[in-house]
Amino acid sequence: MAGSIVVSYDGRGVASMLTAATLLASRDRLGRALHEGVRAAGDKTRTVVRKTLHQQMGTKRYGTVVAATRSFIPGQMTYVIEGRGKGLPIIEFPVRGSRAKRRTWREQPRDAAGRFGLLPPTDIGFVTAQPWRVAHTFKRSFVAADGTYKARLPGSTRKRKLFGPSVAKEIVKGATRAAFEATAPREMDVQIGKRLARILP
Numbered sequence: 001m002a003g004s005i006v007v008s009y010d011g012r013g014v015a016s017m018l019t020a021a022t023l024l025a026s027r028d029r030l031g032r033a034l035h036e037g038v039r040a041a042g043d044k045t046r047t048v049v050r051k052t053l054h055q056q057m058g059t060k061r062y063g064t065v066v067a068a069t070r071s072f073i074p075g076q077m078t079y080v081i082e083g084r085g086k087g088l089p090i091i092e093f094p095v096r097g098s099r100a101k102r103r104t105w106r107e108q109p110r111d112a113a114g115r116f117g118l119l120p121p122t123d124i125g126f127v128t129a130q131p132w133r134v135a136h137t138f139k140r141s142f143v144a145a146d147g148t149y150k151a152r153l154p155g156s157t158r159k160r161k162l163f164g165p166s167v168a169k170e171i172v173k174g175a176t177r178a179a180f181e182a183t184a185p186r187e188m189d190v191q192i193g194k195r196l197a198r199i200l201p
Contacts (some may be wrong), residue, residue: 014094014114014167028063029199030199031076033192033195033196033198033199034076034077034192034195035073035076036072036191036195037183037188037191037192037193037194037196038078038079038188038191038192038196039073039079039127040187040191040195041184041187041188041190041191041192042071042073042079042081042184042187043071043194044183044187044191045079045081045180045183045184045187046069046071046081048179048180048183049069049081049171049176049179049180049183050065050066050069052175052176052179053065053069053083053167053170053171053176055133055172055175056091056132056170056173056175056176057088057093057131057165057167057170058094058130058131058132058133058134059088059092059093060092060094061092062068063164064088064092068083068084068085068088068167068168069081069082069083069084069167069171070082070084070173076126081171081180082120082168083166083167083169083170083171083172083173084167084168085166085167085168085181086163086166086168087164087165088163088164088165088166088167089162089163089164090129090131090161090162090163090164091149092125092164093130093164094129094130095127095128095129095130095149096127096128096129097126097127097141097142097143097149098126098142098143109129112121123139123140124139124140124153125137125138125139125140125141125142126141126142126143127141127142127143127151127162129149129162129164131164131165132165138151138162139151140152140153140154141162144159147188148161149161149162150162
């Protein structure tokens with residue numbers, strides 16, 4: 001009884017490979033697949049970045065972060081997520097405050113002759129907010145007559161409005177940066193691979 005080994009050739013695999021090579025050689029089709037993959041991956045990453053940034057900064061509304069970020073594709077295989085603007089108004093964070101209490105003559109120092117002098121400056125603040133989800137009382141702060149949150153500048157009677165952290169600065173820090181670095185490469189692999197698979201036989 002003789003044994004035999006039969007080797008047969010199936011040309012379908014080579015045909016599929018040649019077809020795929022032809023499709024990939026089409027710059028329009030390949031370029032479109034890559035562009036769509038980058039856009040899909042970038043959009044998914046942008047959502048993760050925005051949600052993480054919202055938690056990191058402690059804003060009251062997710063929409064505040066959305067309004068201060070934008071995304072665009074400046075060139076091939078590139079997707080940019082950008083934070084814009086200066087510090088957000090303090091009202092975008094949980095905040096409470098009261099008007100500065102009027103100081104009395106009991107707080108006025110006296111000189112050697114017993115005469116009252118000027119009230120010494122104070123750093124006591126009456127506005128507490130929670131940027132980064134941490135309670136912080138601003139020095140020399142108070143609620144103005146029009147309801148805005150303000151603070152007196154050191155050694156001056158001038159006043160300024162209160163602001164929290166900036167989206168432009170926070171987007172490249174801490175948990176937000178870590179979320180971007182973890183999500184972007186993974187989504188690029190998944191989304192581009194998915195679209196390349198569609199054009200292969």
